[in-house]
Amino acid sequence: MTRLLSAAAVLAMVTFSAGIAQAEDLVFTLKNNTKSTLTHFYTSPVGVDDWEGDVFGSQVLEPGETIELTIADGRTVCEYDMRMEFEGSATLDTTEDTQNLCEMGSYTIHE
Numbered sequence: 001m002t003r004l005l006s007a008a009a010v011l012a013m014v015t016f017s018a019g020i021a022q023a024e025d026l027v028f029t030l031k032n033n034t035k036s037t038l039t040h041f042y043t044s045p046v047g048v049d050d051w052e053g054d055v056f057g058s059q060v061l062e063p064g065e066t067i068e069l070t071i072a073d074g075r076t077v078c079e080y081d082m083r084m085e086f087e088g089s090a091t092l093d094t095t096e097d098t099q100n101l102c103e104m105g106s107y108t109i110h111e
Contacts, residue, residue, distance in 0.1 A: 026071040026078075029106035032061045036092050038109065040085035041069075045077045046098060060087070071101065078102035084109060 032038045038061040042051040052073070061067055071080070078100045086092040092111060099107060 024076075026080075026101045027068065028101055028104060029066055029068050030061065031066045031106065031108040032063055033108045034086070034092055034111045035063050036086040036088060036111075037062050038084055039087045040083075042083040042085075043071055043080045045073075045075055046079040046081055048081075051081075051083055082107075 030041065039056070041055045041061070042053070043055060044050065044052045055069055055071070059067075079098065080101050081096065081098050084092075084095045084097075086095070095109070101107075
């Protein structure tokens, strides 16, 4: 009977731990290595048709600046589409890219 209770307790702990580890925030560093101000930064998981909210809010990322970003959307995916909108640059007006954010610790935007 004691072994049965111990096995049940271990199973409960493993199940509880697995539930907690399912969704982790994605944290990465974004660097603006352009000559233009990055005004908006959107992300959405690959396969989602709409862009989610602007990660910056009212912030901007000036040329040469770096910011640490967290995507805390509760999902367990790694592949994200990214949309970057710049101020006053004809060549960079809007830039889009797709990356595996779980594998990268930083992302640098180049002209």
